Amino acid sequence: MPRGILLTSDLPQLQNLIKRDPVGYKEEFLQQWNHYNSIRQIFQTNPDEQAKHFRELISFIAQVAPCYPKETKDFPAQLSNLLLDGNAVLSPDLRKNLVQNLVMLRNKNAITSIELLRTLFPLLPRTTSSTLRASIRSTILSDIRNANTPHKNHKLNRAVQAMLFGMVEKGMEAEVVGDKGKAKAIKPSHDGLASNGEEAMWAVVLTTELWKKGIWNDSNSVSIIALGCFHPVVKVQSASIHFFLGSEDDNEEDSDDDDIPDVKALQHRREVKKKTRSGDKKIEKTKKAIKKKKHRKAETITANFPALQILNDPQSFAEKLYESLNKHDKRFSLPHKILLMQLMSRVTGAHKLSVLPFYTYILKYLTYHQLQITSILVALAQSVHDLTPPDCLSPVIRKLAAEFVHPGVGSEVISAGLNAIREVCRRQPWAMEEDLLGDLVEYRKSRDKGVTAAARGLLQLYREVNPGMLKRRERGKEASKAIGAGTQPLPFGHSLKPAEDIEDLVLLEDHLRALRREEGVASGAGGEDEDDWKGWDVESDSSEDSSDGESWIDVDSDGEEAFEVSDSEDEKEKEKKREREEKMDVDEDDREKEEGSSAARVSSLATTKILTPADFALLNDLRRQAASSAVESGTGGKAAKRKLAALEKSKSTAASQGNLDSAFISELDIIGPRKKSKADYAERIASIEKGREGREKYGSMKGKKKKETPSSSTNREKARNKPIMMIMGSGKVRGKKKASLRDKQVKLRRHIEKGKKAHH
Incomplete structure (x- = not known):
């Protein structure tokens, strides 16, 4: 059989030979390449014909494509077009084969990452296979991670972020038709294609994953998810909001961790049931999966800063959130509206923004019977800051007091209302009215622990921030002294003190000065100066050195007098500098002693030194x-x-926040401390069972352990030792009292005869 026919019938053998000698087997490859083009044209008209042979040819050409880059330059584009244009008619096996070959071409550097990702991104929402979808997702994440290791690939990141931004923006003009945020139908977008938000959802999921892994931490990635917060599909909105809130979204498709079974349960089942090899393999596979999961969690890098801090135009972002909340109030479900409230309140509080209509909008939800009222109260408190106008908050405080703090509701409702009022007033104390404050602090005399704690917290707050609003007997010792000294609370909009120094920076300055002195003592006088000037001494211009070729070269000064520096003058300058610094330290110490604690010292360290993160940690x-x-x-x-x-x-909070x-x-x-509720039946039984642990079976041990010969007591002994009051009403005792003379004689005769038999 000729060599060409033999090789064309055995593609793996030809593939091996081509990799060894590409030049020698170029004709055989071109024959297969022409065969591939012919079948590809047939496939476009009839996809079912020769599908298996077509897959084999694609795999063969993908393997040897790096050997013939000129001939196969259009091959990756052809595979990409097959995937994107004919995705609906492709069989699952062929679709999987095409994706695998594209990834292999990327691994062989036959295509770039951008070319691969431009094909994989549109496939995510289109494919129906969960296995292929998971494979594409992991490929995208690993490719971007590898491209950004060890240095950031800014060109690739910008290109990928532009693609993701386009995926989210694609359906922004569509309208969702449905009740309570459930999408029943979506009008076509600007490109004429109907979409249910799958592309935008995948863009948000992938961006979130890259952010959590620490691969992306810039403002562009935050802008992608910020746009998703206003997407018409509620599912995309929810995923984007959860990203900013730092919580896990229930809609996210990352449920691999839930499928991992419990190892202990498997081992116990293994001991009970019949032992097989498949059982051993399953346990080992489970252990490896759990180990891989822990390793993946350990690799997750926390971002250096929260996404809220690097939002682009946070004021417009917060206003758009309120507009979406107010516009779709009837359509959105309550949990989704609370998510929007929480995100808007966090942005408002973090950046000290003003979205004043929100406080009018939230009034209708401030009732004690409202579902999820604690979450709404949290959102309300977080949205307030020291620059929020008190006039907008006064109606909110009055509504909280009228709905939550009165004798007609339970103690839990009162404590929640007082805690909510305290959290709002902590951020803006001028929102409280004096008469209302006097009524609220009277609840500190309540018998309920939670109500008392909440009222005392409100009282303590105003003792610190504005004791003049309290009655004289409620101000406390320290607040009364402050009022007597003429101390007045700062008006609205005024800061506590001008930004002239960093708080407690003098501690760092004194600490560094003490370290400097210790180093000076350890190295001798002038040790620090000698280290600073080491390597900076000017060499002497002697005749010996001038003859050397490596010495300084004299430069003509054009008639000017030459400038010379000698070692002796250098030493004098250093000595004078040392004396000046020692005098400055002594003068500063004397000044500190004179000032004492009467006045605060302003540190000059921030103007003379660039403070590093290590300095702030210290x-x-x-x-x-x-x-x-x-x-x-x-x-x-x-x-x-x-x-x-x-x-x-x-100190205990995470550095990323x-x-x-x-x-x-x-x-x-908001809920505050609560007294322990009465235990139900299951809790009581559990407590009883817990008390029985570690002891023998309950029961009397009198006849078993307290006698020389352990035995149980008889019923006669038990009856004889019974208290008289327990047997007074028994039938035996009452029968003795009612017995006739004849019965007593018969009983006595039996007793005598029984005694005689016992003696004999």
Whole structure:
């Protein structure tokens, strides 16, 4: 048989030979290439004809394409067109084969990442196979991750972000027709194709995944998801909002973790049932899956800053959120409206924005019987800041007091209302009215623990921020002293103090000065200056050095007098500098002693040194140490304790959230402390069973352990030891009292005869 016929009938053998000698087998390859083009034309008219042979030819050409780049330059584009244009008529096997070959061409550097991703992105919403969809998703994520390792590939990132932005923007002009946000039909978009938001959903999911893995952390990726918050499909909106809120979305299709079974349950079942090899393999596979899941979580990198901080134009973003909330109030379901409220409140509080119509809109939801009222109260409190006008908040405070704080509701409702009012007034104290405050703080005399704690929290807040609104007997010792000294609360819009210094920066300055002194003592006088000037000494211009070719070269000064610097003059300058610094340190120490604690010292460290993140971390540690010392010595009072608690709380928060966590609250802050509810039947039984653990079976141990010969007591012993009052009403005792003389004689005779038999 001729070689050509033999090779054309065995494609794997030809593939192996071509990889070894591409030049020698070029004719055989061209023969197969022409055969591929012929079948491809037939396939476009009749996809079912020779489908298996067509897959084999595609795999063969994809394997050897790098050997003939000129001849196969159009091959990747042909595969891409087959996938995108004929996706509906392709069989699942052929579709999978095309995707695998495109990925292989990318791995062989036959195509670029952008060319591959331009094909894979449109396939995600079109494919119906969950396996292929998961494969495409993992391929996209891994390709972008590899392209950004170890350095960022800005060109690829911009191109991919533009594609994702277009996927979200594609359906923005469509309208959703449905009830409560459920899309029944969508009008065609500008390109004439109907879409249910799948493309936008995948764009949001992929961007979120890349953000969580730390691959993308710029404003462009945030802008993609910010656009998704206004998409007409509610599912896309929900996923985008959950990204900004930092919570997991129920609609996200990443449910692989739920499919992993429990290892302990499998091992227990393994011990009970029949042992087989398949069972062992299943347990090992489960262990590997759990290990891989933990490794994947460990690799997840937290972003350096929250997405809320790098929003583009947050004021317009918050206003659009309110417009969407107000416009679709009838169409959106309550949980989705609460999501919009929470996101808008976080953006408003983080950037100190003003969306004043929101406080009028939220009034209709402030009733104690409203569903999910605690989430609504959290959104209300988070939207308030020190620049929110008090006039807009006063109706909100009055509505909260009228609906939640009165004797006609339960104690839990009252405590929630008081806590909500306290959180709003903590951010804007001028929203409270004096008469209303006096009525609210009277609830501190309540018998309920939660109500008392909430009212005392409100009282303590106004003792700190504006004690003049309280009655004289309610102000407390410290607040009364402050009012007596003439201290007045700051009006609305005024800051506590001008931005002239960083808080407690003097601690860092003193710490660095102490370290400098210790280093100077350890290295001797002038040690720091010697280190600073090391390598900067000017060489002497002697005759010995001038003859050397590596010495300084004299430059003609055109008649001017030459400038010379000697070592002796250099030493004098260093000595003078050292004396000046020592004098400045002594003068500064004397000035600090004279000032004492009467006036606050302004640090000049920020104007002389660029503060690094390590410096701020050290400053936070110094703040905690100073607060702890003040608490231990008792000089700071309750204020020092509160400051120490706040610093410890800020230490435990994640670094990725920055300073935004202090502005966010949870539902537990609104509910407040509650007394323990009465246990139900299941809880009581569980408590009883827990008390029986570690002891023997319950019952009397008198006859089993307290006798020399362990045995149980008889019924006669039990009857003899019974209390008299327990047997007074028994039939046996009453029968003795009612017995006749004849019965007593018969009983006595039996007793005598029985005694005689016992003696014999």
